[in-house]
Amino acid sequence: MATQLAVDLKSGGKKANGFATPTEDRAPQKMIVPPRRVIPIVFLPGIMGSNLRVSDQRQKELGNSNNSVWLPDKVGEVGSLLYTGPARRQRLLDQEATEVDTYDPNSNPTGDPDETSDERNSKVDDIDVGLPYSPGSPLLVGEPRFGCNSLSIEQKARGRGWGEVFFSSYRILLERLEDTLNTPIENGPLSRMIGVDPGAWQAHHAPALKPLTKDELMKAMLGNFFPVHAMGYNWLQSNYESALSIRKRIEKLIETYKEFGFECEKVIIITHSMGGLVARALAHPEMANMSDKILGVVHGVLPAIGAPAAYKRMRCGFEEKKAGLDPVPKIIGNRGSEVTAVLGNSAGGLQLLPSKAYGNGWLIVRHNGIQYDSFPKHGDPYEEIYKLRDRWYGLIREEWLNPARAPDATFARFCGFVDDARDFHDKLGQYYHPRTYVHYGADNSQPSWETVVWEIHRDYTGRHWHDLKIVKDDKKGELEAVEQLEGGRKLHTKIRLGPSSGAGDQTVPLRSAEHQLLSANVKGVFRQTGYEHQDSYKNERALDSTLYCVVRIAARMWWSK
Template sequence: MSNEPAKQLKIQLDKQGRPITHTYLTESSDTQRCEVRIKDRVVPILFVPGIMGSNLKYRDVWSGQETPILLSDEKELANAEVDDSWQPPSSALEILSALIFGLFRTKEERRREINPDVAFVDWESNKIRPLPKRMVYTDRKIAMSSPDNDHEGDVAQEKNSAKEPFQEGESLTEAQKIAQEARMRGWGTVYQGSYVPFLVFLEDTLNDIPACNTEEEYKQVIEKNKVWKKLLPLFQSGSKQSIGAKGDENGSLENTEQLARWLQSAADCEFRVYACGYNWLRDNQESGNGYSNDSIEYFEVKSEKGINKKYGFSDLNSRIKKILKECQQTDSKCNEVIVLTHSMGGLVGRAYAKEQGGSSLSGIYHNVMPATGAPAFYKRLKAGFGGENIVTTIASPIFGYSAERVTPVLLNSIGALELMPWIDYKVLSDNTNRWLRVAEKATPKTIKFSFSTEDLIQNSDAWYSLLPKLYHNGQLQYQKAKLNNNKSRWEEADPRINPGG
């Protein structure tokens, strides 16, 4: 028998969720040992993105119609053309195309296409890239969906059509199988450029924990792995301050021992990473707990011609229930999900936790959740995207470079409106919350004006008003903004700012 380490065989799941593998008989002279490592515990991790981080499609209820098709007219609605509503570009070519398209996209087109009444979560259109290396795929899922044509393989071109679901028994490459598994886990519902690399990192890192025999061996794993070394500062014992807690990635011996014990317990777990793209145009309460029966989201799942019929509902509550049911086919004791949120996704997660309780949550981690609103909402609605840095300036034609282009989207989105800073946003010790400050660029520390949320909403005659009076005696107002008392000097308002201010 060979003294070489056993070759790890890749496993997949059958229709019942049981792990299986494939291998070949060899000549008796080949003494290479093979090993199948079965993980008996499943830990699902569900990621919820921020606003505009979920891909959307829409039904063109206006095309060729004098009046829009009613959502209650299921027959006509089913025949309405489906097109992209919100698809953030990922590649350089996609970005260039989106920039050109965005420049010529009218505000009326934006209002019709990015509209909560007709837009719904898109599971399929974006390519899954890059692909994870450690993902375990499931046969039954592949049979439900059309093959992913992002990657080269031996599947005939006609089999790559989304209109013809892939049938079990047809040939797929390994890459296509993994891409389909990722798609069924919701990876196609989120912005590929920002989020998919993070999902790949989680999937591959957490499922690459080696099976060691002793704690000392796991300490060696930590020493050789940059990711685990960076986690050392998080492992502290009670209130005791350790070297690692101060930012030294080598950490203390105690931190290393704790992480080694965690790795030892996690090595027997299969971590399944999912993504929950949601309809950020709708109320976060709906996205967290379920879309109403008269919504386009409901139609796309329940209608015979619904685009998302094979995927199911996209709200967080429905996704968690489906994920747990799926994971329990492999691990009957899997009753909880770890939820990770980014930005507005935290409002979705918070709405779910408040309504459903925490019985299905192992934990929920919010990253930059706008708990009481986000000042960026004011800036976007008042002056559009861009201006903060080179990245947002380049992307502004895609997202909307002026208030005129952004307003039809944001004011039609309940979810976006819920990002407006609340009255109690950044309340200071003196009970004031004048969080918006205006200063000269040359002297940024010298504050000329400061405003609270109430100021921005109530003073509709002021240049800084979020809701200015656009008309006076039937005439549209365009005013210049006077920013100081020097009558000989006027600061002209940025032309992107809302009329009236």
């Protein structure tokens, strides 16, 4: 009987599979030589899609039993924020005291001696990846269960960063990429994409996309491993700072694969929502300047030039949960005061507001169906809306900004963050990585706050609506305001937030997503329907279009040797 040999590199890689047979056996033997080249897939999640923990000092100050402050997979834990006031939210989700909650089974930095990193990452379980075991390969497979150093597939996935992101939201994408991209093409899941018109996944007509041929698929995939990694980032801090931290992690990732004896030169980036802003800054020559290490980028539901929903949520909280939607976004702030206490002190959150490129007139004031005015009027939302102090329709209610009475959380610091957002938007401009593909919601049935409308009550008879002063605010879109009249009299009126409108995905309006069409660096666009923003990567068309784009990007790889 033949005996299988596994010849491993000292570094952990495998040279080949072969068999030892009797010398009398002259039958030819097949030697299976696995690929030595690796193109890692790096996924960057959206805002609130990365798990966060606090410093030891802040944990002590808060009196928490562990250091986790944002772990959306464990709704039972993070759900306690629903009953947490704005002041404690501000202390919990403070960009100066938080960091990504990474997996480290050796030191177990959970802030709780009774909780291991594996327990913290326990939601990364029952991984559905059907790849064969292959010693020394970079595939996401479990090691044999013997010896003290054996690893399960779940532990390997946690080591890939799968546990530092909102796993229940992104697991389908991560598993689909890992399984599909590393399965043999013949009769494998990728083979079903051969000859399929990209229009089946709602490809836009320009730039034109062609069906994949078998030769194109073979050229792109053969000889390469595509291990899938996830990298969280501190979504409270500036996306520029996040890009710099992701750059260091990608550089280390590439070097690690090289140390294991593989060829590894570039990565492919896949993003969700805010992660796209991080990726654009990551590649930008005047920011993290990493374009040469990125083979290509796939952006999903990117708020390319911001989203008015960010304004709406800071004033009125997150929307009521609808059927099938995840409750986690609402946990960050059921009311405007709760959201403002966090995002008003967050450089990253403010970078999601509409930029100059979004244009004028998206904030509207109406009375009896008549439009009184709209803002911005002069192309500067930062000064005309975000930093306003004396207008009821401005972004910030100052009394909501610093409920924890932190000495540094001042209105001046907030204005500095707004200025940083303007600089970030201006520098980012229309820059995209030279090989970019995008997909986003263009669904009329998913109203997406293309504009934000304040409706003044029909009984209002005043003349100086600009000068109305808020006397009551339910923090969810219902205001009572007064106008000071001559003789000391006061005119009371009510103001309410109008409904969401405009095609998109309930968060990013088409008006923002379509801006990507202006860039010559965008090589393919999918304008899709049928999904809500956070759940976009649970949609089959979004998943298939992402795989198509990865293949197109991989086909452009040229190795240096």
